[in-house]
């Protein structure tokens with residue numbers, strides 16, 4: 001069996017930085033909390049918990065003056081305010097690319113722009129980003145939400161619009177939605193600011209190249225990882241034999257009849273998980 005591993009598979013720079021620094025912090029101090037899971041990968045989280053990391057879902061759960069790690073995809077303005085009120089020590093590992101989006105949406109809203117965010121509404125990164133916009137914003141997740149968004153803009157009285165994206169959104173869907181917006185919003189000053197991060201873009205493009213040229217694709221990543229989900233969707237559309245797994249243990253199917261297998265992994269998938277799958281396939 002020939003095994004082709006995508007060059008970009010696995011940790012992006014932002015996740016590597018978060019996991020490396022979080023590991024160092026916990027090794028030096030066992031009294032550190034993480035607000036939510038640092039990355040969307042249960043193997044990584046398990047290791048950090050074994051080292052002593054305590055995960056909380058809300059700052060309300062901990063005492064004043066505690067120490068808290070902020071994950072790569074950031075927190076909301078209100079959460080920063082609460083941390084300040086509780087006098088917490090923050091180890092802020094928000095990825096610089098997410099911080100840049102927070103800065104930009106603030107600048108645009110301060111300059112009377114209406115913000116369209118092309119994003120998944122419930123993703124923690126998006127909840128954070130929206131908090132840095134003022135009321136003049138709308139989220140579009142699917143093409144059928146464009147009409148409602150346009151109505152909202154027309155009723156808002158705004159004339160300047162900026163379109164931005166969640167860092168891990170699908171590049172294809174972003175392009176499809178922005179092409180429609182360009183047509184529909186011809187009478188407005190419209191800025192398209194593609195903020196999908198290049199780590200996401202590179203993994204999606206590589207999956208597109210690899211998937212049609214193999215007999216089967218294995219996509220490795222956390223079940224709640226947004227960018228892994230996109231890689232799975234892209235792969236499925238180009239290679240019907242796509243297996244989306246979190247770890248090698250999820251591979252239950254007989255793969256022995258495939259001659260050529262491709263492997264891609266999300267930006268929060270550790271190298272160990274990829275290596276385990278490679279070893280497993282090599283045995284076949």
Ligand code: SF4
Nearest residue numbers: 012014095097167197
């Ligand atoms: S996917 Fe992009 S934005 Fe998210 S942590 Fe990685 S580099 Fe940063």
